[in-house]
Amino acid sequence: MQSNMKQILFQKAKELERWMTQQSETEEAIPVKENIDTILDHIQNRSNVRDLSLSLIEASRKAGISYIVYPKKKKTKWKKRLKLSKLSNVSTSHGILPGQKKYLLRVPLYERKFQCPSLPSCLNFDEFVQSKGGIPENTNPRTWALDMFSKHKHQKTTTHKRVKISIHNDTSERMKEPPKLELSDSLKSGLSPEVTKYYESEVEILTKEINDKKKYPAFAYCRRGAIYRKLGKLQSALKDLQEAILLEPLFLNAYWHRHFIYLFQDKINEALDDLNYVNKYNKNNAEAYLSKAEIFRGRKDITLAILNYTQAIKCKPTDADIYFRRGEMYEIANKVLAIDDFSKCIFYDPKRTDALLKRGMFYYENENWISAIQDFTALLNIDPQNSQARTYRGRAYFKRQFYKQATQDLSVAIHLDPNNWLALYYRACLFRKSSPFRALQDYSVSALINDGYENLGCFLHRGILYADLKLWLLAICDFETVISLERTVILAYVNIGLIHLLYLDNYVEAIWHFSEAIRLDPLYIQSYICRAETYHKLHKLKKAVRELSRAIHLQPDGIQLYIIRGQYLLMMKCYDLAKFTIYQVADMNKGLIELSPIQQALIYSFCENHDKAIQVLDRITLNRPELTMYTLLAKAQMKAKKIKEAMRMFKKALDIFSHSDKGPNAIAASADCLYNLGLCYMEEGNIQMAFDCFTKAVKANPDFAEGFYQRGLCKVKLNKDSSVLDFNRAITLNPKHYQAYLSRVAFYGLKGRYSKAILNCNEAIKIYPQSVRAYIYRGVLKYYNKTYKLAITDLTTAINMDKNSYIAFYNRALCYTKISELRMALTDYGIVLLLDAGETVMLNTFINRGLIYVELEQYTFALEDFKQAALISKTNVSLCQATAMCHHRNKEFEEAVDFFTWALKIDPCFLDAYVGRGNSYMEYGHDEATKQAQKDFLKVLRINPTYTKARISLGYNLQAQGKFQKAWNHFTVAIEVDPKCYLAYEGRAVVSLQMGDNFAAIQDINAAIKINTTAEFLTNRGVIHEFMGQQQNAMKDYQAAISLNPTYSLAYFNAGNIYFHHRQFSQASDYFSKALKFDPENECAAMNRAIANTILKKYKEAKEDFAYVVESCPFWAAVYFNRAHFYCCLKQYELAEGDLSRALSLKPDDALIYNRRAEVRGRIGLIEEAVADYIQALDLQEYAPVM
Incomplete structure (x- = not known):
């Protein structure tokens, strides 16, 4: 089966190569047209009118085109034209393009149906019934007639007719459809010449056998079809296989071979039909199941693929490859089942290295070191050169503290792959104490190979090694590298501070680094102690005492901290405070003699004086080595976070239990010991051992609900699906165990079963109505269940119970966003930022609130949020991009350029940043900036030539430089790359309009509107219609734009201009008012409204508009000219003369303004000045044609 699939893929690849080569050759249009004309002439000579339509289709197919070309229509002389009154039907065509005539839409002569001459003028149905033998009894005549005619009706295959109309000779090249591979007999088979010769001889024998017809030919057809398929003659193969199936419908081999041909053609459904037919009559055909599984695997249908692999395994239970393939499918969803399949694969084929590697990796990831080592060892026995297996086995040996074997494996891995930075790092860790310089060499090579975040530990450990070797500056460099890779690594800050403090005497730098460590983790006591010592070195004892007080507050039982603080207080001569501190230390060391030792220990433990409690209990165990005493001591050590000592005590208690009487109390105590030992293992991170302890605990005490609950948590961490069973058992034993309900909530939530998770939340809330966590869980689940209002109710309840729950506020803000209550969401996000939320939550809050501000078009506020987010995540290019976009929207272009540049420093291949910059x-509006923009666009296209955003921007850039043809070319390339890119069509339409090609512009804007109908595109089409002189169509487009977006001001403005030109001044004024309503900064609309109001004699409104425009655009000559006309209407000629003089100062070569000022001056009696203006106007008019 695998060889057949490989052969099909080989043939398909060769056919695709041939198709691509054929498509790359340019076809000349003229020879094709001549060929078509020749074929049409030949058809006209040998065909009559009735068969001409079918012949035209045949001719088009021969010419290799998918549309019909009709022959030139002969001119006929009409004696008399028909009158319009005699026409019965009148059709109105919409959207006729220029150059397309309406008579082309009529039915051509060749398609008209003619009545057959042999058909009688009157049809006699009774005679027809008698000629057919009559209508049977109990039969409807209508049904009988339909059945009679349908018998002779030919079956037609439905084909989608594609009509392509050539509108303009200069239209762009049609986009090619994806290849549909056709069957042929000339495919390359990839077989050797000997095998090909043998197959051809077999074909001859089978052909002879078929022609002799001595045997039943079905088998021969099937065998010949299979051989044809191997030889690459797929068309002949399909024909033979179809013939075999026709002769013998149950011949399953024919269906099997035919499905490979369907796979070659990408006819997946037909191939599946054949395979289903094979499985229908042969349930044990493993190859068919396997082929179906591969098909579903290619479709990403994991469930059906697994089902078919399972059926194939039932047929071939010892086929290792099928187990491996099913394991790969299981690996996506359920790794436990995948490991089972890999294990079976290894069982049936122990030399499957890929299965051994996958299973070993699974064991390694789950910290099952022994099994992982066994699998990697088995793999290396087969393939000793496998560097990856060597590395992971070395790491497993390292985890088991088998350092010699780990060193050997890691060294071999490095020898096999010198670029294996991980092996170098682990080998350096092994050499760090025994051979520091060898370790330093390995660390350096590892860092040289990989200096990224994944290898952060290498820099940290090398810095520590440099510090051990007293190479302080090199150590600081490595620790600073760690900080640059991850700014939250506190150890790096502390180490740098210690080096400055202890060895370099640079106390200011030391304080700064200790302060940064405290800022990152205010609970890290060592930072306070180190900063206190630094202040002591600087003789700032008051600050040193303050730091130690903070450390004592974090660790009240730290006796050494009290002692150091007492020393500082003595240096400050604060003797009373120093004495009080010493008394505190004495009280901590002095026991309460009036209480029993056990009581003392419990009191110390309750007061969190764990060390004292441990001392007391330790003395008790020396006198009473009992199970309960060791258990108490171990619990005290657990509270003191002395996990290893506690584990040792629990094990000692269990050892005592194994040698004592097994009474009920002892069994309960042993179950408690096992339970607490499991908690210790969980604290240590050894989940598997914890799971074993909890299992033993519940076996010892089957009614131990808490044991089942903790074991369920272990199963969750071990990715075992049966964890919910333990939660169920815990609830059965203790129906009030609300934490088990909440754990079950988390389980069902991860599985996507939100409704069932919500039911468990309801039960938890019934048990513990004050549980804030339960309400938050239920609110989040309802959010995922898309019941946002109910989620808001639960989250509000949680907020009322805990006003400082930033998680509840954050999730409620998300719900408000989903229901478009953006103002409420902004309020909740603001509260989250006021609370002490974590860094991640604050980052997401700033981002989400910024996105809401962007949606509300409040870009200033969004800008501030994105800036804050960028300060938290300084390497996030998306935040830099968003900040830059907000600056751009606020018309702060220089700041936008700075942030785009910052983004490019973080990621030099971030293409959107280049385009944005x-x-x-x-x-900027000047030539130098335009050229700089062009460089950015060209750099993007050099990185990715198919990036349409950059190409469109480059087109507009070239348009701004007046290079219209180059801009047009780039827009065309963008369209060829993405035929659905409406922005490219719009850009090309604008450029075509500027180049004077109105027809091409209207074509492109129509294409853009078909892809994405927006008010902007409709308005642009209206502008093009105006350039073409079609103002009626332009008005239709403007009205359509207004209907689509009633707030689009430009559509109102352009429509108002059309009304103005048609002297409909009242409507024009209304439209200009609406344009100003939605865009108050549109000075053109304000001036046009002022002119319209002047004509309508609304002088007050006109005066206000003129005043606004003059204030906004004081250097616009047109506004002064029009206001002068307004003053003339009011007969205020002096003011008019002043405005005209101002207009001439701004535009001194305008003859019209001189002429108008001459008229005004004539009216106010300035005859000489008026004559001078007339003369100047005449001179300018005479000079204009010369220019």
Whole structure:
């Protein structure tokens, strides 16, 4: 089966190569047209009118085109034209393009149906019934007639007719459809010449056998079809296999071979039909199941693929490859089942190295070191050169503290793969104490190979090694590298501070680094102690005491901290405070003699004086080595976070139990010991050992609900699906165990079963109505269940119970966002930022609130949020991009350029940043910035030539430089890359309009509107219609744009201009008012409204508009000219003369303004000045044609 699939893939690849080569050759249009004309002439000579339509289709197919070309229509002389009154039907066509005539839409002569001459003028149905033998009894005549005619009706295959109309000779090249591989007999088979010769001889024998017809030919057809398929003659193969199936419908081999041909053609459904047919009559055909599984695997249908692999395994239970393939499918969803399949694969084929590697990796990831080592060892016995297996076995040996074997494996791994930075790192860790310089060499090579975040530990350990070797500056460099990779590594800050403090005497730098460590983790006591020592070195004892007080507050039982603080207080001569501190130390060391030792220990433990409690209990165990005493001592050590000592005590208690009487109390105590030992293992991170302890505990005490609950948690961490069974058992034993309900909530939530998880939340809330966590869980689950209002109710309840629950506020803000209550979401996000939320939550809060501000078009607020987010995550290019976009929206283009540049420093291959920076440069408005923008766009296209955003921006850049043809070319390339890119069509339409090609512009804007109908595109089409002189169509487009987006001001403005030109001044004024309503900064609309109001004699409104425009645009000559006309209407000629003079100062070569000022001056009696203006106007008019 695998060889057949490989052969099909080989043939398909060769056919695709041939198709691509054929498509790359350019086809000349003229020879094709001549060929078509020749074929049409030949058809006209040998065909009559009735068969001409079918012949045209045949001719088009021969010419290799998918549309019909009709022959030139002969001119006929009409004696008399028909009158319009005699026409019965009148059709109105919409959207006729220029150059397309309406008579082309009529039915051609060749398609018209003619009545057959042999058909009688009157049809006699009774005679027809008698000629057919009559209508049977109990039969409807209508049904009988339909059945009679349907018998002779030919079956037609439905084909989608594609009509392509050539509108313009210069239209762009049609986009090619994805290849549909056709069957042929000329495919390359990839067989050797000997095998090919043998197969051809077999074909000859089978052909002879078929032609002789001595045997039943079905088998021969099937065998010949299979051989044809191997030879690459797929068309002949399909024909033979179809013939075999026709002769013998149950011949399953024919279906099997035919499905490979369907796979070659990408006819997946037909291939599946054949395979299903094979499985229908042969349930044990493993190859068919396997082929179906591979098909579903290619479709990413994991469930069906697994089902078919399972059926194949039932047929071939010892086939290792099938187990491996099913394991790969299980690996996506359930790794436990995948490991089972890999194990079976290894069982049936012990030399499957890929299965051994996968299973070993699974054991390694789950810290099952022994099994992992066994699998990697088995793999290396087969493939000793496998560097990856060597590395992981070395790491497993390292985890088991088998350092010699680990060193050997890691060294071999490095020898096999010198670029294995991980092996170098672990080998350096092994050499760090025994051979520091060898370790230093390995650390350096590892860091040289990989200096990224994954290898952060290498820099940290090398810094520590440099510090051990007293190479302080090199150590500081490595620790600073760690900080640059991850700013939250406190150990790096502390180590740098210690080096400055102890060896370099640079106390200021030391304080700064200790302060950064405290800022990152305010609970890290060592930072306070080190900063206190630094202040002591600087003789700032008051600050040193303050730091130690903070450390004591964090660790009240730290006796050494009290002693150091007492020393500092003595240096400050604060004797009373120093004495009080010493008394505190004495009280901590002095026991309460009036209480029993056990009581003393319990009191010390309750007061969190764990060390004293441990001392007391330790003395008790020396006198009473009992199970209960060791258990108490171990619990005290657990509270003191002395996990290893506690584990040792629990094991000692269990050892005592094994040698004592097994009474009920002892069994209960042993179950308690096992339970607490399991908790210790969980604290240590050894989940598997914890799981074993909890299992023993519940075996010892089957009614131990808490044991089942903790074992369920272990199963969750071990990725075992049966964890919910333990939660169920815990609830059965203790129906009030609300934590088990909440754990079950988490389990069902991870599985996506939100409704069932919500039911468990309800039960938890019934048990413990004050549980804030339960309400938050239920609110989050309802959010995922898309019942946002109910989620808000639960989260509000949680907030009322705990006003400081930033998680509840954050999730409620998400719900408000989903229901578009953006103002409420902003309020909740603001509260989250006021609370002490974690860094991750604050980062997400800033980002989400910024996105809401962007949606509300409040870009200033969004900008501040994105800036804060960028300060938290300084290496996030998306935040830099968002910040830059907000600056751009606020028309702060220089700041936008700075942030785009910052993003590019973080990621030099971030293409959107180049495009954004280029667009910001474009807004500068001078040539140098335009060229700089062009460089950015070109750099993006050099990195990714198919990036349409950059190409479109480059097109607009070239348009701004007046290079219209180059801009047009780039827009065309963008369209060829992405035929659905409406922005490219819009850009090309604009450029075509500027180049004077109105027809091409209207084509492109129509294409953009078909892809994405927006008010902007409709308005642009209206503008193009105006350039073409079609103002009626332009008005339709403007009205359509207004209907689509009633707030789009430009559509109102352009429509108002059309009304103005048609002297409909009242409507024009209304439309200009609406344009100003939605865009108050549109000075053109304000001036046009002022002119319209002047004509309508609304002088007060006109005066206000003119005043606003003059204030906004004081250097615009047109506004002064129009206001002068307004003053003339009011007969205020002096003011008019002043505005006209101002207009001439701004535009001194305008003859019209001189002429108008001459008229005004004539009216106010300035005859000489008026004559001078007339003369100047005449001179300018005479000079204009010369220019």
